[in-house]
Amino acid sequence: MYILALVATVGVAALLPARGPAATVASVATAVAIGALFFLYGARIAPRAAWEGARHWRLHGVVLLSTFVLFPLLALGARWLDGPVLTPALYDGLVYLSVVPSTVQTSIAFTALAGGNVPAAVFSASFSNLAGVLLTPLLAAALLGGGAIFSAGSLVEIAAQLVLPFAAGQAARPWIAGWLERHSRLLGYADRGAILLIVYTAFSAGMVAGVWRQISPARLAVLLAVLAVLLALVLGLTWLAGRLLGFDRADRVTIVFCGSKKSMATGLPMAAVMFGPAAAAILVVPLMLFHQIQLVVCAILARRWGR
Template sequence: MPRPKTPIRPNTPLRLLRSRLRIDPFIASLLGTVLVAALLPARGAAAPVVSDAATAGVAVLFFLYGTRLSAREAWNGLKQWRLHTTVLAVTFVLFPLLGTAAHLLVPSVLPPELYQGLLFLTLLPSTVQSSIAFTSIARGNTAAAVCSATFSSLFGILLTPLLAAALLHTRGGISPGTVLEIAEQLLLPFAAGQVLRRWIAPWTARHRSVLSLVDRGSILLVVYSAFGAAVVGGMWATLSLPRLAALLAVESALLALVLTVTLLGGRRLGFDRGDLIAIVFCGSKKSLASGVPMAAVLFPGAAAGLMVLPLMLFHQLQLMVCAVLARRWAAQAPAVEAPAIEAGRPNEALARA
């Protein structure tokens, strides 16, 4: 006797809305970590222990980044230098210029503390995993996205601290000696990962799921340390719902502007459809995985919590908006072989970048 067919549930507007607005599990973990830090921040003797653990977590993160980057693949990717130069220009020139221009919103729209976090957000490199995933979903040039996002992440280790030293004005400032110290904390573990990659790359490939948990756990630890210190330092006296709403509105405008510039500018420069999609997705995003540990190194103590908050909001915003764009472009693409990543579930496994 044949089994009855399971009825296919129609994609009603409500289901589509839930799919698009669904919060990624890692984002939910971040929000839970912020809640725990708000209710139970590390105090007294526990505070330096948590801070030291977060510092160790940053070293582990950048060591693992080094083990994953193939120098041969990066070198081969240099052939599309126009595309990569365009993405780097958007990431490290256009974004910082827009962040600097946003100072006009202080203090009428944004308080100085949140503006500092917004400016720091504009100095960060692009994401890696989600840029590649969305480019694949939209049937763009995935190989170019792999190289371009990797270059952005690599350059960001050097450029983000330098740009922060030039543009951010924090208590005590960021001296050249501090920049060198930051570069050592980020570059040395990364270089060690590159040196050891030849021997441990097969092992990391076999244990990718476990190492992914290590990555995310390190980021959550840094977030807990930063927000806990900010709560102890009186962060809630600075934040309010109207100010958070204003921050979200400013970030929405920032993302919309960059998406528009990359799309129209890419067309003006003569890039084809596949390259244009890679430029839009690689150029419009900012990396949470790089930004959180960099903030912990650049802004120790209570300042790091406020610096990370705009990045967390922007991260979820860019995932939702780019998921909609990727689905739309996939539907408009010529009839070719389906991408490797399932178009219906783009948010899963993307939030780490």
């Protein structure tokens, strides 16, 4: 159902994109939704569970290397795609995708469904997002040159959107943890609703800027194939790394699901800060498409491994 909702959201954005004052309202609502999302992430993570997960430092090292080293190396290794296969803007989007941190909620959910190490997934996915506040702008500036704005101001703005709500959630946890546990299903809908709003705002901006008219159906099909291959490579390499490094099955599952994801909830607002809304509109196309592919593929994997 969530995949269908994402597709429907894209369709609504294509037919009825937010323009003018409506775009301003959508942008403000998206910023509020992102803050609320990270507040809930912070409030849900019990300090004891986080501490138990934090002790698996070898596992977290592998996840971070996959997220911020393996992905960028694969994107740079596909440099030959720039021009003959992908437009320069789409290739830059592929590089930007490669430096975005992992997801939080879906990494944890898929790890739990597949019988993985959930406390380690909680810490690893959350730490990936916190590390991404610094690493994503730094890597984007290094790999994309002058296109990305890496400054103290941009870091402060990103931290204000992501880190401060997360910290506020941790601080509020003693008072609201029980309520969150009793309403976990409702909060799951809130998570998905925030993602849908982010997708609508991003696709609307792309429609208004004429981004989708710049991408032919053939080029879009090629991009989808490239992203599918990228995901397949990372899934295979993270599973292989887990086996070669001697991790047990539960930890290997955690490495695969936390190390192969890219967060749209984090990546889209960071792109808007670093590149500006107009430039970010086409730059985030690979990230948005990769997000859909990873949801479908990882949901299938998690169900199979869970059985």
